[in-house]
Amino acid sequence: MEKRENHTKTAICGIINVTPDSFSDGGQFFAIEEALKQARKLIAEGATILDIGGESTRPGSSYVEIEEEIQRVVPVIQAIRQESDVLISVDTWKESSCRSSSKGWGPYSQ
Numbered sequence: 001m002e003k004r005e006n007h008t009k010t011a012i013c014g015i016i017n018v019t020p021d022s023f024s025d026g027g028q029f030f031a032i033e034e035a036l037k038q039a040r041k042l043i044a045e046g047a048t049i050l051d052i053g054g055e056s057t058r059p060g061s062s063y064v065e066i067e068e069e070i071q072r073v074v075p076v077i078q079a080i081r082q083e084s085d086v087l088i089s090v091d092t093w094k095e096s097s098c099r100s101s102s103k104g105w106g107p108y109s110q
Contacts, residue, residue, distance in 0.1 A: 013049040013089070014042030018072045019056045019064075035076045036083075043086055052076055052101075053091030070100045077101055 016038050020030045029035040039050055054072035055064040064072075069092065077088055090101040 011048045011087075012046050013051050014039070014045075014047035015051050015053070015091075016042070016076065017053045017056070018076050019054060021056045021058065021061060030072075032075050032079055036079045039076075039080045039084070039086075043084060047086070049087045049089060050080065051089045051091050054097070055092065066094050066096045069094065069097045073097065073101050074103075 016029050016035050018030055018035050029038050035052075042050060052073050054069040055061075073090060073092070077090075080086065080088065090098055092098055092101070
């Protein structure tokens with residue numbers, strides 16, 4: 001294993017689940033305005049990364065179609081981007097969701 005340089009800064013990642021059935025927050029941040037309020041709170045508390053998820057991974061959760069996941073995640077990212085340049089990660093396993101989520105500001109913006 002390659003030894004890496006020791007970094008002095010620790011990143012804090014805030015999680016925002018934009019699902020109606022989130023196991024961690026009970027769907028509190030499903031609405032865009034609620035997700036944005038949570039983003040503001042997490043950034044104020046020191047988060048340097050926000051992880052946005054649009055599909056629940058709780059046991060027994062239902063599959064979310066790609067378009068639905070995009071409709072959940074992208075508007076939240078756009079709202080956050082209006083106010084902050086905080087680093088954003090998208091919690092997805094779907095390439096199309098990843099590409100749509102990063103259009104215009106991420107590595108897949110082309």
